[in-house]
Amino acid sequence: MAQQADVLTEAKLQKKKDRNNTRLTIAIFLLPAILTYLVFILYPIFDTFVISLYRWNGISPTRTFVGLDNYTTLLQESRFWFAFRNNMYVVLLSIFVQIPLGLVMALVLFSKIKGKKILNVLFFLPYLMSTVAVGLLWIFMYDPVNGPVNRLFNLFGMQSVHWLAGGTSSLIAILIVIAWQFAPFYMILFRAAMVGIPEEHYESAEIDGASETQKFFYITLPSIMPTIVSSSILAVVGSLKTFAIFYVMTGGGSGISTDILGTFMYRQAFINFNMGYSSAIAAIMFIVALISVIIIQLIDYRRRNK
Amino acid sequence: MxxxxxxxxxxxxxxxxxxxxxxxxxxxxxxxxxxxxxxxxxxxxxxxxxxMDQYLSVVEMGMTNYFVNSLIISILSVLIVVAIASLASYPLSRINFKFNRTIFILFLAGMMIPVHATLIPIFIMTSNFGLYDSLWALLGPYVAFSLPISIFIFTQFMQEIPKELEEAAQMDGAGHWTIFSKVLFPNMKPAISTIVIYNFVFIWNEFVFALILIQSRSSQTLPVGLQNFYGEFSVNVPGLMAALTLASLPVILVFIISQERVVKGLIGGAVKG
Structure with a gap:
């Protein structure tokens, strides 16, 4: 009897030991990643919110607690809303230019033509270049004297434009470059979504005598609608990440007309040393991204539960 | 018609x-x-x-220095990412435990974070560690921001590896470490190459952190270096174009060699996030 009990407790002990072992394993395997993530992402985000409550130049050892003052000042400043508006332009550009353009590229890659492999590489090239390189290249594409863009304008009998001299033309010029660089990204997404459409759908449509246009509107478009919706919201997050292209093409982003949240925040922090104020901008950028993600997840959740 | x-x-x-x-x-x-x-x-x-004169002058003006810096930090970051992301993905994909899902989602959420939300604290932290103006300042941020997509791809991939493989090893008395290193890791080559290539492209082109954390030319990476060239070349457009071509070359080569892998990484990052 006693012996049996011993065996039992021993088994229990062994089980407990195994469980502790597993726990230890989990911890050891996860530790390096969690630590890195904690130190370089989670803590900085938290700290951004903390710093945003202070007035601080980033150098002096003392900082003054000002509560939500930075936020109230920020929300009343027209420069902030200008930058915010420009971010929204980038979002609109993604939805109404890049996504359709990416869709057309994906459709081309899906049509029955020769040389698709090469086309795929050619279409994708802009996305591979570093944004700094893209920006510098396009500065010369837009050059008032020797730039190909103005050359094209002249060919059609139009006047040369000082594209990057500031104002609306600069904004338009930069938005075109963003479209050039990021349309391939959407092309890839749509291509992936189109691969998932079962071939039979097209076959049966063909038997019913559907035209190419009908096939697109009744089969392709509905199937990739979820991708279109989620990439539209993804564009909000993408626009918040936009920085280098504006920074490079406007020489640091000093003009209001071409300021976006990223360059506005950068200048406040690393040129003017308003760390608290700048952190408030960063915090708002984070909150906007968070809200967009929650919306995506909700839409996704509802679609899955249908 | x-x-x-x-x-x-x-x-x-x-x-x-x-x-x-x-x-x-x-x-x-x-x-x-x-x-x-x-x-x-x-x-x-x-x-x-x-x-080819433009290429020669670009090299004379310090292109090699930026190039080598970019190469060092990209390769090192990618190696570390592969190591710690694959380690983390093992329990996330193969072991059932209480906070499994929560930790996984927390990592995924990282893909959506605008870097600007971390810039100031990372800048301050870097100065406090005495790493400001050193190439190594970039290592932490680069690894951290590559983790979400990498953990996502690894975890998905590991879930697809049949359980029988490790059960057989367990029968032979293998522990978690042996299962991970001898059974799973060797089977993850496709996922590893996707992650290596995708993150390499991202880190090679990264600009914001390189801009705020490094000041001296000897430590700067290519994107910031190109920005310097722009100031120095002024009217020498062919010279600048040579620099841009050289800087874009490695990434384009990588893409042409391994198109599908880059694309897989992209889709993974965008679809789930």
């Missing part, structure tokens, strides 16, 4: 090709022009003379 349709399709393709590739060809062709040729023929893609 059919001919017309086909014609308009090819017309469309032609316009798309010109729109996407002309700037690219302009960059490459201009880099082979000398100043005189550039000023007489700035737009033409056909060369009447050919010179």
């Amino acid at each position: 059919k001919l017309l349709k086909k014609g308009s399709l090819y017309g469309l393709i032609l316009i798309l090709i010109i729109f996407t590739t002309y700037p690219f060809l302009y960059m490459i062709m201009t880099s082979f022009k000398d100043m005189r040729e550039f000023f007489t023929n700035p737009f033409s893609l056909i060369l009447t003379s050919f010179t």
Whole structure:
């Protein structure tokens, strides 16, 4: 009897030991990643919110607690809303230019033509270049004297434009470059979504005598609608990440007309040393991204539960 | 009618090709022009003379230094990412535990974070660690921001590896470490190459952290270096184009060699996030 009990407790002990072992394993395997993530992402985000409550130049050892003052000042400043508006332009550009353009590229890659492999590489090239390189290249594409863009304008009998001299033309010029660089990204997404459409759908449509246009509107478009919706919201997050292209093409982003949240925040922090104020901008950028993600997840959740 | 349709399709393709590739060809062709040729023929893609001088002067002006820095930090970051992301993905994909899902989602959420939300604290932290102005300052941020997509891809991939493989190893008394290193890791080559290539492209092109954390030229990476060239070359457009071409070359080569892997990474990052 006693012996049996011993065996039992021993088994229990062994089980407990195994469980502790597993726990230890989990911890050891996860530790390096969690630590890195904690130190370089989670803590900085938290700290951004903390710093945003202070007035601080980033150098002096003392900082003054000002509560939500930075936020109230920020929300009343027209420069902030200008930058915010420009971010929204980038979002609109993604939805109404890049996504359709990416869709057309994906459709081309899906049509029955020769040389698709090469086309795929050619279409994708802009996305591979570093944004700094893209920006510098396009500065010369837009050059008032020797730039190909103005050359094209002249060919059609139009006047040369000082594209990057500031104002609306600069904004338009930069938005075109963003479209050039990021349309391939959407092309890839749509291509992936189109691969998932079962071939039979097209076959049966063909038997019913559907035209190419009908096939697109009744089969392709509905199937990739979820991708279109989620990439539209993804564009909000993408626009918040936009920085280098504006920074490079406007020489640091000093003009209001071409300021976006990223360059506005950068200048406040690393040129003017308003760390608290700048952190408030960063915090708002984070909150906007968070809200967009929650919306995506909700839409996704509802679609899955249908 | 059919001919017309086909014609308009090819017309469309032609316009798309010109729109996407002309700037690219302009960059490459201009880099082979000398100043005189550039000023007489700035737009033409056909060369009447050919010179590699621009490439020589770019190299003389310190391109190699930026190039080597970029190479070091990209390779090192990618190696560390592969190591710690694959380690983390093992329990996340193979072991059932309480906070499994929560930790996984927390990592995924990282893909959506605008870097600006971390810039100031990372800048301060870097100064406090005494790493400001050193190439190593970039290591932490680069690894951390590559983790979400990498953990996502690894975890998904590991879930697809049949359980029988490790059960057989367990029968032989293998522990978690042996299962991970001897059974799973060798089977993850496709996922590893996707992650290596995708993150390499991202880190090679990264600009914001490189801009705020490093000041001296000897430690700067390519994207910031290109920015310097822009200031120095002023009117020497062919020179700058040579620098841009050189800087873009490695990533383009990587892509041409391994298209599918890059694409897989992209889709993974965008679809789930």
